[in-house]
Amino acid sequence: xxxxxxxxxxxxxxxxxxxxxxxxxxxxxxxxxxxxxxxxxxxxxxxxxxxxxxxxxxxxxxxxxxxxxxxxxxxxxxxxxxxxxxxxxxxxxxxxxxxxxxxxxxxxxxxxxxxxxxxxxxxxxxxxxxxxxxxxxxxxxxxxxxxxxxxxxxxxxxxxxxxxxxxxxxxxxxxxxxxxxxxxxxxxxxxxxxxxxxxxxxxxxxxxxxxxxxxxxxxxxxxxxxxxxx
Amino acid sequence: xxxxxxxxxxxxxxxxxxxxxxxxxxxxxxxxxxxxxxxxxxxxxxxxxxxxxxxxxxxxxxxxxxxxxxxxxxxxxxxxxxxxxxxxxxxxxxxxxxxxxxxxxxxxxxxxxxxxxxxxxxxxxxxxxxxxxxxxxxxxxxxxxxxxxxxxxxxxxxxxxxxxxxxxxxxxxxxxxxxxxxxxxxxxxxxxxxxxxxxxxxxxxxxxxxxxxxxxxxxxxxxxxxxxxxxxxxxxxxxxxxxxxxxxxxxxxxxxxxxxxxxxxxxxxxxxxxxxxxxxxxxxxxxxxxxxxxxxxxxxxxxxxxxxxxxxxxxxxxxxxxxxxxxxxxxxxxxxxxxxxxxxxxxxxxxxxxxxxxxxxxxxxxxxxxxxxxxxxxxxxxxxxxxxxxxxxxxxxxxxxxxxxxxxxxxxxxxxxxxxxxxxxxxxxxxxxxxxxxxxxxxxxxxxxxxxxxxxxxxxxxxxxxxxxxxxxxxxxxxxxxxxxxxxxxxxxxxxxxxxxxxxxxxxxxxxxxxxxxxxxxxxxxxxxxxxxxxxxxxxxxxxxxxxxxxxxxxxxxxxxxxxxxxxxxxxxxxxxxxxxxxxxxxxxxxxxxxxxxxxxxxxxxxxxxxxxxxxxxxxxxxxxxxxxxxxxxxxxxxxx
Numbered sequence: 001x002x003x004x005x006x007x008x009x010x011x012x013x014x015x016x017x018x019x020x021x022x023x024x025x026x027x028x029x030x031x032x033x034x035x036x037x038x039x040x041x042x043x044x045x046x047x048x049x050x051x052x053x054x055x056x057x058x059x060x061x062x063x064x065x066x067x068x069x070x071x072x073x074x075x076x077x078x079x080x081x082x083x084x085x086x087x088x089x090x091x092x093x094x095x096x097x098x099x100x101x102x103x104x105x106x107x108x109x110x111x112x113x114x115x116x117x118x119x120x121x122x123x124x125x126x127x128x129x130x131x132x133x134x135x136x137x138x139x140x141x142x143x144x145x146x147x148x149x150x151x152x153x154x155x156x157x158x159x160x161x162x163x164x165x166x167x168x169x170x171x172x173x174x175x176x177x178x179x180x181x182x183x184x185x186x187x188x189x190x191x192x193x194x195x196x197x198x199x200x201x202x203x204x205x206x207x208x209x210x211x212x213x214x215x216x217x218x219x220x221x222x223x224x225x226x227x228x229x230x
Numbered sequence: 231x232x233x234x235x236x237x238x239x240x241x242x243x244x245x246x247x248x249x250x251x252x253x254x255x256x257x258x259x260x261x262x263x264x265x266x267x268x269x270x271x272x273x274x275x276x277x278x279x280x281x282x283x284x285x286x287x288x289x290x291x292x293x294x295x296x297x298x299x300x301x302x303x304x305x306x307x308x309x310x311x312x313x314x315x316x317x318x319x320x321x322x323x324x325x326x327x328x329x330x331x332x333x334x335x336x337x338x339x340x341x342x343x344x345x346x347x348x349x350x351x352x353x354x355x356x357x358x359x360x361x362x363x364x365x366x367x368x369x370x371x372x373x374x375x376x377x378x379x380x381x382x383x384x385x386x387x388x389x390x391x392x393x394x395x396x397x398x399x400x401x402x403x404x405x406x407x408x409x410x411x412x413x414x415x416x417x418x419x420x421x422x423x424x425x426x427x428x429x430x431x432x433x434x435x436x437x438x439x440x441x442x443x444x445x446x447x448x449x450x451x452x453x454x455x456x457x458x459x460x461x462x463x464x465x466x467x468x469x470x471x472x473x474x475x476x477x478x479x480x481x482x483x484x485x486x487x488x489x490x491x492x493x494x495x496x497x498x499x500x501x502x503x504x505x506x507x508x509x510x511x512x513x514x515x516x517x518x519x520x521x522x523x524x525x526x527x528x529x530x531x532x533x534x535x536x537x538x539x540x541x542x543x544x545x546x547x548x549x550x551x552x553x554x555x556x557x558x559x560x561x562x563x564x565x566x567x568x569x570x571x572x573x574x575x576x577x578x579x580x581x582x583x584x585x586x587x588x589x590x591x592x593x594x595x596x597x598x599x600x601x602x603x604x605x606x607x608x609x610x611x612x613x614x615x616x617x618x619x620x621x622x623x624x625x626x627x628x629x630x631x632x633x634x635x636x637x638x639x640x641x642x643x644x645x646x647x648x649x650x651x652x653x654x655x656x657x658x659x660x661x662x663x664x665x666x667x668x669x670x671x672x673x674x675x676x677x678x679x680x681x682x683x684x685x686x687x688x689x690x691x692x693x694x695x696x697x698x699x700x701x702x703x704x705x706x707x708x709x710x711x712x713x714x715x716x717x718x719x720x721x722x723x724x725x726x727x728x729x730x731x732x733x734x735x736x737x738x739x740x741x742x743x744x745x746x747x748x749x750x751x752x753x754x755x756x757x758x759x760x761x762x763x764x765x766x767x768x769x770x771x772x773x774x775x776x777x778x779x780x781x782x783x784x785x786x787x788x789x790x791x792x793x794x795x796x797x798x799x800x801x802x803x804x805x806x807x808x809x810x811x812x813x814x815x816x817x818x819x820x821x822x823x824x825x826x827x828x829x830x831x832x833x834x835x836x837x838x839x840x841x842x843x844x845x846x847x848x849x850x851x852x853x854x855x856x857x858x859x860x861x862x863x864x865x866x867x868x869x870x871x
Contacts, residue, residue: 053420057423057469057470060470061469061470064470064471068472095354097325097352097353097354097355098297098348098351098352098353099296099297099348099353099416099419099421100297100348208354208376208378211354211378211470212354214423215353215420215421218419218420218421218423219419219420219421221420222419222420228418230418230419
């Protein structure tokens with residue numbers, strides 16, 4: 001994709017900047033507001049959760065598609081699961097492995113797990129996308145998907161952080177959850193393990209983790225915002 | 231495995247560029263040579279294994295709800311292991327590097343099934359299963375999986391359909407299918423997100439048509455045909471995963487024709503067209519009869535309008551001003567009032583008096599031209615009614631202008647309008663019946679006074695003498711005595727407005743003296759009349775200078791004296807001798823001459839001689855049946871509706 005950057009007129013650039021900047025400002029204006037703020041677009045917690053869950057579902061779908069394509073192109077000789085246990089760099093993160101487990105642990109813990117996972121995948125996916133863009137074996141469709149995946153992780157993390165803020169504001173969870181965007185957290189997650197993974201393993205691991213994130217978010221929503229069926 | 235590899239290879243070859251495809255082909259060829267120890271259930275294979283000897287293997291591992299899963303095995307072709315308990319299932323859960331193989335937590339032997347409950351199920355963690363015999367371990371590396379990848383949800387339940395709509399043509403219809411998610415899948419908590427796929431086909435068809443996968447619990451099938459029976463079933467799978475669950479039981483959809491619907495559509499069409507047609511017909515009627523309808527709906531309201539006269543003035547009762555106006559104080563007098571008053575009345579005939587008529591010898595202007603020529607008066611403007619109000623007009627004016635001519639219509643108007651004079655009604659009707667009108671009107675006027683019966687007010691000019699005289703031919707047989715007197719008086723039409731009663735008597739006396747006159751002479755010029763008359767007076771032949779037919783001579787009465795005044799300048803322009811003897815005597819046409827205006831602004835008409843001893847008696851309008859062109863404020867109340 002970087003090779004296909006076309007020269008654009010300055011006017012077009014200015015227009016795009018204006019549109020983008022206005023969109024950014026509107027996004028800021030649509031941020032979670034405290035009570036009593038005027039001109040604030042109020043979004044309920046359930047609505048926020050729905051949006052985040054939809055986002056995570058879509059992210060998982062894309063990761064699944066990419067993984068299938070990878071299997072198609074790079075034909076693993078055998079089922080990789082049995083042979084090598086994938087050393088996903090996120091294996092160190094303790095995650096609940098079932099529905100009951102997810103329902104049993106504390107909400108703060110569950111939220112923290114989600115955020116840790118999201119933080120852990122930001123850099124690897126970005127580098128994966130760079131690799132994909134350089135390797136021309138992939139068609140544009142796949143490289144677009146990798147870019148989209150990388151962006152989605154970024155956006156999802158921001159969304160979940162917003163949800164956490166709102167929950168903390170509402171007093172649902174304690175404020176013990178630190179900001180995982182801090183440089184210390186980034187350093188902790190920035191282990192070099194993910195650089196050892198090949199692309200296929202990376203995709204496999206991310207597919208698994210995106211599925212985890214999706215399920216955890218659903219469980220969390222059901223626990224925090226009770227609705228019929230929870 | 232081989233089939234799987236071949237299908238994937240096919241796709242791969244089409245997509246990959248040349249260099250990698252070469253490598254892949256080499257790999258494939260290398261791989262194809264490896265013996266397949268067993269079939270792995272994780273891959274989609276056709277359930278047919280190529281090798282003859284089959285060792286015990288797992289046929290499938292399936293999770294229905296992402297909380298538990300089951301594995302089934304088969305002993306293979308080695309029958310000695312088919313006995314129960316010969317084979318054992320071991321699994322490995324790779325959640326830690328130091329994990330070990332464990333035995334199946336729950337056997338279901340009759341089914342050769344190993345059930346892993348929720349305590350032993352961990353999602354996102356790789357599992358491997360193996361079969362162990364007495365001393366042999368049958369393990370396939372492909373039998374490793376993670377639970378989320380082996381999920382096949384149960385089919386939805388309560389599949390039902392409702393008819394959405396039938397097309398207007400009545401050939402096809404749409405159906406809404408709804409169902410419930412599988413009860414085993416915990417969709418409420420959100421632990422599983424399921425999407426559904428509906429397939430349908432005609433009853434006896436072989437191919438199923440699949441609709442798009444979607445996560446909602448209802449879907450519409452469009453375009454089903456009436457009369458055909460359809461079979462529908464549904465299956466589910468986890469979103470973003472590959473494996474579908476089993477199909478549900480089929481339901482059958484069939485819609486037969488509904489005849490009532492067909493009957494309804496044309497009926498509504500007929501009603502609509504009928505209404506439209508009726509509306510068009512009404513519209514056409516309205517357009518064609520627009521004028522008449524307007525007359526019926528909004529008839530014109532008669533409003534009295536008088537030029538120069540304000541209706542408000544009348545309402546306020548300012549009669550003085552009105553009378554002034556009516557008497558010609560303004561530019562327009564009574565005539566326009568009358569005309570405009572009766573503007574909308576079709577039965578009122580108005581005769582336009584204009585200057586063109588003046589030249590013609592029409593009976594309309596009979597008085598005008600005749601008198602003028604007889605008396606030698608200067609031409610006057612007929613239409614100027616205000617002449618009445620100008621007493622300083624030239625002498626010799628024939629007041630008959632004022633009375634007769636432009637006000638014929640006025641006369642008719644007044645005649646018609648005056649109530650309380652029944653004897654005039656017949657006359658009015660006669661007058662109105664005739665197109666000309668003025669002559670019979672005048673005649674009726676004449677007939678009112680007794681002496682004027684059977685006399686004509688107008689005399690028709692039958693011939694004009696080359697010398698300038700005008701021969702008159704009166705119409706009717708007069709009463710001799712009265713006529714003669716009346717005719718004598720009529721001779722005084724000389725327009726002597728300043729004449730008084732005495733003058734009339736003088737004229738009359740003079741006429742009597744002129745017993746010898748036999749001819750009716752009218753002298754158009756003024757001055758030479760006297761001489762002419764005198765000249766003609768000497769001639770006595772009764773009928774001699776009769777140029778034209780209808781001429782009648784009138785012999786003067788011997789009894790009449792000859793007034794000397796006749797020879798004076800103010801002689802009448804024409805002299806009508808009277809002879810009482812001759813039966814052929816024709817009466818002289820009488821002109822009603824307005825002599826003067828009295829103090830009440832009343833018109834003094836020339837009264838008939840025998841009618842009253844005093845000739846000076848002013849013609850009171852009320853006494854005269856036909857006041858001519860005269861209206862007083864008293865009469866105004868009668869006139870104005």
